[in-house]
Amino acid sequence: MYNNDIIRIENLHVTTATQVILKDINLKIPRNRITVILGPSGCGKTTLLKCLNRLTDLHPQLQVSGKVWIDDEDIFQPNVDVIAVRKKMGLLSQRPYPLPMSIYQNVAYGLKMQGIADKHTIRERVQHYLEEVGLWKEVKDRLHSPASKLSIGQQQRLCLARGLAVQPEIILADEPTSALDPISSKKIEEKFLELKSDYTLVLVTHILRQAKRLADHVIFMYLGEVIEQGTPQEIFEHPQTTILREYLKSGH
Amino acid sequence: MNREKWIEILSEKWMLLATLLMCMLPLSMGIGLLIESMPLLQQYRLGSLIRNSAWSPAEGKFGMISFIVGTLWVTGLSLCMAAPVSLLVSIYVTQYAKPWLMRTIHIVMDILAGIPSVVYGVWGVLVIVPWISQKLAPTFGYSSSGYCILSGGLVLAVMSIPYILHLQIEIFRTIPIELKEVSLSLGATYWETIKHVLLRQARRGIIASVGLGISKALGETIAVLMVVGNVPQIPENIFQAGYPLPALIANNYGEMMSVPHYLSALMFASLILFLIICLFNSVSHWIIYKINRI
Structure with missing residues (x-):
C-alpha cells in the first residue's frame, strides 16, 4: 500500500521523572514535502525530532510511549532494527x-x-x-x-x-541555520528547496520568516503540545488559536 | 598613591613571583642534582657510568644500567596492564553503565587512590608475591621467588589505575553527545561509534592520561621496593628480580657511611630518574602536538 504520509505519529508521550516534554502528539508528515515544526524555544521540538530516529535511546532519563510509524513500521517496537531506521534519516x-x-x-x-x-x-x-x-x-x-x-x-x-x-529518505534538520550567518543560511535554505523533490524534509525552527519561505506543511507546537497544523496558508493567514495568533504577532 | 592601588600592585606582583618560582622549580632541581653528582662525573666517564652494569660502591663501581633497565621494565609492565584496563573501564562506565555504577566507580577510585603506598606494598608481599612464585611462574616453566619485576609492575598497575581512570572518565564525559548522535544517525552501530568517533575524539586526552600515568609510576617507590627484589642485575625475564632507581635511592640514602662518591652516585641516580621523566613528558607532549595538526 502506498502511503502518502511517510511518518505518522500517534499518542506520543515523552516524560522525564519530573516533567512532561511531549504530550499526546498526533501527526502526519507528508512525503517529498518540507514540513516545518514551528514554536518557541523549549517547546519540545528537538525532542520530537529525536524520537523520529530513536536518538532518545541515548537519553535514559526519557520515557517514551506511543507509536511512531516510518514507512509503516512502528520504530518503537523492541524488535526493530534501529540501525536500519536511522539509515533512512539524515x-x-x-x-x-x-x-x-x-x-x-x-x-x-x-x-x-x-x-x-x-x-x-x-x-x-x-x-x-x-x-x-x-x-x-x-x-x-x-x-x-x-x-x-x-x-x-x-x-x-x-x-x-x-x-x-x-x-536517506528523510532529512531531519534541527534549527540548522541558527548558528549561521545570513549568507550561509540562505545557501542552506536554497539547498532545502532543491532537495524536496528527492527527500522528505522535517525542519525545526523558531524563525517565522524561515518557516514562511520554506514550508509546505506547518506544525505549531507550544509547551510540548501540537496546537495547530496545516498548510502555510491555514497557519499563517487563518490561525485558529489565541496562542498561535500571539506567536505570529510577536514572531521574528 | 592610595592604599588600594598599592595592594593591587603588590598582590599582582606576589602572584607573578609565585608563578615564576613555580616555573623555576624543575630547573633548579635539575641543576641542584647535577651539581651534587659532579664529584662522580669528574671521576668517571658519563658513558661508562651509564653503560656499566657492575654496582659495588665499596669497590668504586657505580654502573647504572641495571637500575635504568629495572625502572623501565617495572614502569612499562605496569602501563601495559593499567592502560588497557582503565581504558575499558572508562569506556564502559561512561557509555554503557547505569548512573549508580558510575557513582560506585567514583567511590572505588577514591578509596584506591587514598590507600597509602606502603599498604599496597604489604598487599603485594602477602598476595602477589606468593601467587607469582607458587602459581604463575611455574605455569610458564620458570622458578621465581616472587620478588620480581612482574610483582613490581602489577602492584604499580593497581596503584596507577585509579589515577589514569579518573582522567579518562573526565575525558569521555566532556565529549558532546551530539557527536554520538551524528555517528549513529549515519548508520554506525554503538560500538562503531565508540571505536571510530569517541576514541578518535578522545585520543589526545588518552595519550596525555597515560603519559601522566607513566610519570607518576616512574617515581613510585615504597610499594615497588617491597616486592621487586632489589637485586642490581639486568632481568632476563619478568620473573627475575630487578632494582629500579627510586628503590636504589630510598634503600641506600643515609647508609652511605664514608664510601667515597656514594652520595654523589645516588644524586646521579636521581638525576637520571629526573631526566627520564622529563623525556617521557616531552615525548607525550610531542605526540599530542602531532595529533593536533592532523
Missing part, C-alpha cells in the same frame, strides 16, 4: 558537529559504515555530495585537512553532504 543539528577526522573522511564515514569498501565508489560519492551542497570547489584542494578547520557555514554544509551521502 540529521542536521543546530550547530555543526563535524566528526573528528578530515573533510573527506567525514563524508566517507557513513558510506564505510554502510559497508561500502570500494575506494573508487567512495571517492566518487564524496565528490558528488560535496558538489551537491556547493562545497566541492571550496574544499577540493584540502580534502584531507581536518573538518574542524572549515568555517561554521562550511561545516554545516559538510554535515548536510555527510547526511545526504548515505542516501
